Amino acid sequence: GNSVTQMEGPVTLSEEAFLTINCTYTATGYPSLFWYVQYPGEGLQLLLKATKADDKGSNKGFEATYRKETTSFHLEKGSVQVSDSAVYFCALSSGGSNYKLTFGKGTLLTVNP
Amino acid sequence: DAGITQSPRHKVTETGTPVTLRCHQTENHRYMYWYRQDPGHGLRLIHYSYGVKDTDKGEVSDGYSVSRSKTEDFLLTLESATSSQTSVYFCAIGGSGNQHEQYFGPGTRLTVT
Numbered sequence: 001g002n003s004v005t006q007m008e009g010p011v012t013l014s015e016e017a018f019l020t021i022n023c024t025y026t027a028t029g030y031p032s033l034f035w036y037v038q039y040p041g042e043g044l045q046l047l048l049k050a051t052k053a054d055d056k057g058s059n060k061g062f063e064a065t066y067r068k069e070t071t072s073f074h075l076e077k078g079s080v081q082v083s084d085s086a087v088y089f090c091a092l093s094s095g096g097s098n099y100k101l102t103f104g105k106g107t108l109l110t111v112n113p
Numbered sequence: 114d115a116g117i118t119q120s121p122r123h124k125v126t127e128t129g130t131p132v133t134l135r136c137h138q139t140e141n142h143r144y145m146y147w148y149r150q151d152p153g154h155g156l157r158l159i160h161y162s163y164g165v166k167d168t169d170k171g172e173v174s175d176g177y178s179v180s181r182s183k184t185e186d187f188l189l190t191l192e193s194a195t196s197s198q199t200s201v202y203f204c205a206i207g208g209s210g211n212q213h214e215q216y217f218g219p220g221t222r223l224t225v226t
Contacts, residue, residue, distance in 0.1 A: 099208025
């Protein structure tokens with residue numbers, strides 16, 4: 001079956017530091033890959049996505065590249081801000097007729113001023 | 114933002130009582146999903162619907178039932194709530210053509226005492 005493994009947190013950084021959150025996956029076929037962000041007390045928001053190998057998703061300074069050879073989709077940001085403090089989820093959809101998503105367990109990021 | 118609302122947003126109930134959570138969308142999406150979020154588990158799919166009166170089980174469906182009598186409403190029922198069902202419940206919509214991403218509601222925090 002499908003699975004997503006992401007680095008366990010919590011991750012604590014200082015403002016303007018470089019961020020990497022690792023995500024690897026197991027799936028059949030050619031999945032679509034996603035990063036979602038959850039701010040305290042809110043639902044999940046789609047941050048970025050990639051639908052095929054070597055695609056780079058980007059949004060709000062965050063980037064992730066779909067690496068089929070390493071089955072990875074690591075999230076990066078060059079300079080984090082306090083407002084980036086949130087829980088980040090990696091997810092995949094392997095297609096089919098139900099569009100179900102499989103999520104990683106989430107990584108809590110705290111950015112200190 | 115996708116037009117998804119959940120009600121109630123918070124609920125405290127006693128063990129053994131029935132509980133129904135409502136998800137309402139204004140986007141006319143065919144697919145709707147119910148997840149639960151628990152620490153250390155990420156999001157896990159409970160049930161999903163692929164049309165009016167068409168539903169199927171997810172990975173943690175025991176103790177839950179769903180109904181969808183209209184495109185815009187997807188109800189999750191706990192027939193006899195247990196303490197293990199204390200969680201945050203999220204509704205999501207999405208999945209169409211080649212677009213696999215889902216959009217989430219604000220969540221319902223349920224406490225079973």
